[in-house]
Amino acid sequence: MSSSLRSLVPTRRRVVRLFAVAGAAGLLLTGCGSDSDSKSSDKKGSSSAPSAPAGDSASGTRTVKDATGTAVQVPANPKRIVVLTQEDLDAVLALDVKPVGITNGQGLDKPPAYLAEKVKGIDVVGNLLQPVMDKVIAAKPDLILAGDMQDEQVLKQLRKITPATLVTMAPTDDWKLSFRGVGNAVNKLDQANKVITDYEAKAKKTGEELTANKAAAVSIVRWNPNGPSWMEKRQFASGVALDMGLTRPKAQDKDGNAHTPALSLEKINEIDGDWLFLGTLTADGASALKEVQNKPAYKELNAVKSNHVVTVDGSVWSTRGGPLAADVVLNVISKALSAKS
Incomplete structure (x- = not known):
């Protein structure tokens, strides 16, 4: 990731490397629930999914x-509820919960475009994982969803505002795991499970309807100022493609939930595929992509020669995702691969 991109998202990727990950992926879920629900399990979710709250929880904690x-x-x-990442924002909106405070999207100075209509009138309390404490206080939250925040000083300040402050994501969590945890935190686990079940059914059905492009190898790439990075298989948008029954190019058929280091033009063939979905996060990234599109190395990619390149919103495709973002990605892929070449 370039230095300019780091300045836009200052802590997110760096702190992830510092997070002790042993067993962390399931902690949000395995420990969730009311004090009385630990013995039950949700058979529709994963084996580590939290239990649905039992009894009457109309009041109290x-x-x-x-x-x-x-x-x-x-x-x-x-x-x-105040949310500090667009993933948590996506999650609560998918659960029909309107927060009172939100942050700007990844790499943006405004909320993500795909959620813009849903967040009109909601106060912005800072940038991604950079809350302005006075604005958070003014929102009077009774619950803060802090995403993958690992800055202990910031967490300490947030917990002074309300002790009900949760880190909602571990580095190895996929969006479904985190979403179930958020669903449990806001006492809507059953609804969260239904959202995931409905999404998975839609993804499978949509993939099966792709006919000629069924099981196509899709390359998913973020173009940075210093070159392209393809996304590993468990990264959010990659997971949506796999849920549709699509595949990844051989060079990208690697486990993990991150982006590769930026590639040089000599390795640009790694981004090739039957279809190429390209996104950027910054103006510098968009400028770098525009420049390279005139170079022979780019023009020789099979996806380029086949006119199978789709420009996408990097602020959606490059995130850790959520159900509303997943629907956006699914629909973009479906529209592209359903069109007659």
Whole structure:
């Protein structure tokens, strides 16, 4: 990732490397739920999915564990939620919960475009993982969803505003795991499970309807100022493609949920595929992509020669995702691969 991109998303990727990951991926879920629900399990979700809250929780608090394993008392029915990442924003909106405070999207100075209509009138309390504390205080939250925040000083300040502050993502969590955890935190686990079940059914059905492009190898790439990075198989947008029954090019058929280091033009063939989905996050990245599109190395890519290149919104495709973002990615892929070449 370039230095300019780091300045836009200052802590997110670097702190992930510092997070002790042993067992962290399932902690948000395995420890979630009300004090009385630990013996039940959700058969529709993963084996580590949290149990649905039992009994009457119309008032009072519930104990949940966040992605770091910290036990947190949260309102049984939170009314004023502040979210610090667009993934948490995506999650609560998918659960029909309107937060009172949000942050700008990844690499953006405004909320992500695909959620813009849904967040009109909601106060912005800072940039991604960079809350302005006075604005958070003014929002009077009873629950703060802090995404993959690992800055202990910031977390300490947030917990002074409300002890009900949760880290919702561990580095190895996919969006479905994190989404179930958010669903449990806001006491809507059953609804979260249904959202995932409906999405998976739609992805499978849509993939089966692609006919000529069924099981096509799709390359998913973010173009940075210093070159392209393809996304590993468990990265969010890659996972959507796999849920549709699509494949990845041989060079990209690697496990993991990150982006590769930026590639030089000598290795640009690694981004080739039956279809190429290209996104950027910054103006510098978009400029670099425009420049390279005039070079022979780019023009020789099979996807380019076949006119199978699709420009996508990097602020959606490059994130850790959520159900609303997944629907955007699914629809873009479906539209492209369903069109007659």
